[in-house]
Amino acid sequence: MRPSATSDHAPRRASTSTRTRSRSDLVADALRERIVAGQLNPGARLPTEQALQDEHGVSRTVVREALTRLQTEGLVYTRRGSGSFVLAPPGLDSEASEGGGMPARTDDREDVLVYRMAIETEAASRAALRALGPSAETGEGHAVMTSLRQSAEAFTAAAADPATRPSDLMRLDFHFHRAVASAAGSALLVSALEAMGPAMITMPPDRLTHEAAVERRRLVAWEHGAVLDAVCAGDAVAAAAAMRAHLHNSARRLRAGATG
Numbered sequence: 001m002r003p004s005a006t007s008d009h010a011p012r013r014a015s016t017s018t019r020t021r022s023r024s025d026l027v028a029d030a031l032r033e034r035i036v037a038g039q040l041n042p043g044a045r046l047p048t049e050q051a052l053q054d055e056h057g058v059s060r061t062v063v064r065e066a067l068t069r070l071q072t073e074g075l076v077y078t079r080r081g082s083g084s085f086v087l088a089p090p091g092l093d094s095e096a097s098e099g100g101g102m103p104a105r106t107d108d109r110e111d112v113l114v115y116r117m118a119i120e121t122e123a124a125s126r127a128a129l130r131a132l133g134p135s136a137e138t139g140e141g142h143a144v145m146t147s148l149r150q151s152a153e154a155f156t157a158a159a160a161d162p163a164t165r166p167s168d169l170m171r172l173d174f175h176f177h178r179a180v181a182s183a184a185g186s187a188l189l190v191s192a193l194e195a196m197g198p199a200m201i202t203m204p205p206d207r208l209t210h211e212a213a214v215e216r217r218r219l220v221a222w223e224h225g226a227v228l229d230a231v232c233a234g235d236a237v238a239a240a241a242a243m244r245a246h247l248h249n250s251a252r253r254l255r256a257g258a259t260g
Contacts, residue, residue, distance in 0.1 A: 023058050027066035030056070035075055035086055041109070042170065043199025046076065046084040074165025109202055113251045116200065117244055119192050120177060124227055124243035125236040127183035132234030144183050145232070151179040152228045159217035169217065174198040176224050180243070183231065202254045216253065223249060 031052075034040045047055070052063045067084055070076035078084040131145060155172040158164040174197065181189040193200070223246040230239035 023056075023062045024065035024069065027052060027056050027058060027063060028069045031066065031070060032073075032075065040086045041199075042086055042201065043197070044086045045082075046086065048083065074167040077167055109254060110251050112196070112200060113202065113247050113254070117247045119189060120180065120247065121240040121244045123181045123184040123186070123189045124231060124239040126185065126189075127180055128231045128234050128236040128239035130183065130185050131231055144179075144185075148176075148179040148183050148228065148231065151176040152224050155224055156221040159221040162214065164217075166213075170198050170201045173201045173220065177201075180227065180231070202250050219249070220246075 031040070031046065040046065046052075046067075049060055049063050049067075052058075052066075053060055056063075067076060067078065071078060076084050076086060127148070151172070155169070155176050158169055158172050174193075177200075178190060178193050181193050223242070226242040227239060227246060230242050
């Protein structure tokens with residue numbers, strides 16, 4: 001008996017699907033390797049779809065499947081009309097960040113942390129002074145401190161969930177730091193952080209290694225908690241010290257990720 005048309009053609013359809021998935025896997029793997037190696041840093045724009053098609057000799061469908069896979073993993077953020085970016089959206093309303101404004105080299109990203117230390121330790125100190133000051137009794141003061149506590153709690157909860165995507169964790173990390181600046185009562189401090197956006201958050205290559213990522217999340221959540229406790233206690237010296245220690249540890253983790 002001659003095989004039916006269905007049994008004759010089904011294997012070929014499965015084979016085509018398999019080849020398409022395989023090609024998209026290869027493109028996704030290549031981009032993932034560049035992200036892990038630091039060749040594409042947080043906030044950096046990915047090559048265009050056409051450039052990826054030409055580079056890998058694949059169709060637009062394959063490229064889009066690869067990008068969708070990376071989006072699902074939380075490694076890529078796509079903004080309609082602007083392209084795809086690494087790990088997090090570009091800086092809030094920042095044209096510089098949209099163009100991949102965060103530096104690529106580890107030494108340069110450490111320099112960003114030095115800059116952040118200069119402004120964020122002062123922000124933490126001022127936030128602590130205001131926490132027990134006259135402004136704390138106002139409705140706005142209560143709202144600011146509530147926002148700070150909620151941002152810390154949101155990060156801690158997300159950090160404890162292994163299913164949280166790295167890009168979401170970066171945004172929550174950024175929201176905490178922005179909340180500290182907001183609690184300081186200085187619009188310029190808030191603007192300084194917003195100019196950098198979520199891409200200012202350092203995330204070493206081990207973000208893709210489950211064991212290392214879990215430990216890192218736990219440490220960062222604990223460090224955020226130390227800053228929050230000092231601010232809520234109105235201890236300006238302790239708040240500044242906790243923020244400085246947190247950013248110093250971020251630099252240490254960045255260096256360890258770059259070398260290991």
